[in-house]
Amino acid sequence: MSTEKVKCLIIGSGPAGYTAAIYTGRANIAPVLYEGLQPGGQLTITTEVENFPGYPEGISGTQLMEDLRKQAERFGADIRNGIATSADLSKRPYRITIDDEKVIEAETVIISTGATAKYLGLEDEQKYAGMGVSACATCDGFFYRKKTVAVVGGGDTACEEAVYLAGLAKQVYLIVRKPFLRASKIMQARVMNHPNIKVLFEHNAVGLYGENGVEGVHLVKRQGECNEERYDLPIDGFFLAIGHKPNSDIFKDYLDTDEVGYIITEAGTPRTKVPGVFAAGDVADPHYRQAITAAGSGCKAAIEAERYLSANDLL
Numbered sequence: 001m002s003t004e005k006v007k008c009l010i011i012g013s014g015p016a017g018y019t020a021a022i023y024t025g026r027a028n029i030a031p032v033l034y035e036g037l038q039p040g041g042q043l044t045i046t047t048e049v050e051n052f053p054g055y056p057e058g059i060s061g062t063q064l065m066e067d068l069r070k071q072a073e074r075f076g077a078d079i080r081n082g083i084a085t086s087a088d089l090s091k092r093p094y095r096i097t098i099d100d101e102k103v104i105e106a107e108t109v110i111i112s113t114g115a116t117a118k119y120l121g122l123e124d125e126q127k128y129a130g131m132g133v134s135a136c137a138t139c140d141g142f143f144y145r146k147k148t149v150a151v152v153g154g155g156d157t158a159c160e161e162a163v164y165l166a167g168l169a170k171q172v173y174l175i176v177r178k179p180f181l182r183a184s185k186i187m188q189a190r191v192m193n194h195p196n197i198k199v200l201f202e203h204n205a206v207g208l209y210g211e212n213g214v215e216g217v218h219l220v221k222r223q224g225e226c227n228e229e230r231y232d233l234p235i236d237g238f239f240l241a242i243g244h245k246p247n248s249d250i251f252k253d254y255l256d257t258d259e260v261g262y263i264i265t266e267a268g269t270p271r272t273k274v275p276g277v278f279a280a281g282d283v284a285d286p287h288y289r290q291a292i293t294a295a296g297s298g299c300k301a302a303i304e305a306e307r308y309l310s311a312n313d314l315l
């Protein structure tokens with residue numbers, strides 16, 4: 001297997017990775033970045049991004065990510081196709097294997113591999129992606145002002161998303177598989193007492209319909225042990241809030257993660273428990289998961305990497 005030595009390896013090409021590449025590039029560290037399966041990250045599957053500062057008219061997700069990529073290349077970032085398939089963070093230089101065929105020996109590593117939203121697995125979720133299906137209320141809620149939406153899930157995140165959407169939409173249905181909510185008592189109370197939210201317990205969404213976007217959801221309501229009722233509910237937007245899967249598996253033997261898999265960093269910093277290894281963006285952020293917060297933490301990780309290299313005479 002071939003081996004290459006680098007000062008800073010960035011894994012992932014979302015807002016966190018590209019921002020880290022811009023900063024490390026400008027610090028003359030010659031970063032190498034591997035893009036993974038989704039070059040440009042999650043924003044490439046959305047249409048309009050209206051909340052990234054600097055774009056008063058909004059910008060398409062793909063354009064924003066292309067611009068960030070170009071900005072990183074302008075400062076010398078070496079951006080490559082490839083997936084990090086395994087990692088050895090036991091000692092420096094850290095050894096990251098790419099596509100099972102090449103080893104990068106890196107003095108510093110910035111992990112910015114994101115967190116993938118979970119979907120129910122319905123074909124219609126793909127069919128209506130960006131046309132009424134969303135996994136992010138903060139991102140897309142604004143498009144549903146005074147409309148009717150459904151949120152799927154019964155935990156704290158689902159309740160938070162439902163309450164957030166209820167401030168914008170005229171009606172929110174919370175579709176809950178179980179006969180109860182798993183959320184904290186306080187979130188349950190907020191949902192149950194909200195005049196715009198109706199909780200549909202023991203319901204499953206089994207499909208979506210609509211001509212040019214989501215116009216409704218096919219529901220199955222369980223009734224007792226063996227009976228069920230099937231009906232259609234008109235909605236304009238369908239929000240998934242059933243969790244995310246942080247892309248941290250290959251690092252788990254070396255880094256602390258929470259029970260879901262989010263990488264745990266020192267509070268307020270991207271420092272992991274391994275010196276010189278930093279985690280930025282959604283992979284380390286169960287709370288905010290926004291492009292701007294990911295970019296911000298990518299910036300922090302780059303500054304940390306530069307300081308680490310400098311402090312250890314590795315520049």
Ligand SMILES: Cc1cc2nc3c(=O)[nH]c(=O)nc-3n(C[C@H](O)[C@H](O)[C@H](O)COP(=O)(O)OP(=O)(O)OC[C@H]3O[C@@H](n4cnc5c(N)ncnc54)[C@H](O)[C@@H]3O)c2cc1C
Pocket residue numbers: 011012013014015016017034035036037038039040041042043045046048049050051052082083084085112113114115117134135136139140247280281282283289290291292294
């Ligand atoms: C449909 C949708 C719409 C959204 N809309 C908005 C919005 O309007 N505004 C907003 O602020 N946020 C929005 N978000 C959230 C936003 O996209 C994320 O918060 C942000 O992209 C996170 O950035 P990140 O850099 O942490 O990771 P991501 O963007 O998730 O990128 C992760 C990167 O890591 C790579 N990767 C993963 N594993 C590996 C590996 N093993 N090796 C190499 N690379 C790997 C992937 O290929 C990808 O490039 C939206 C999300 C979705 C899904």
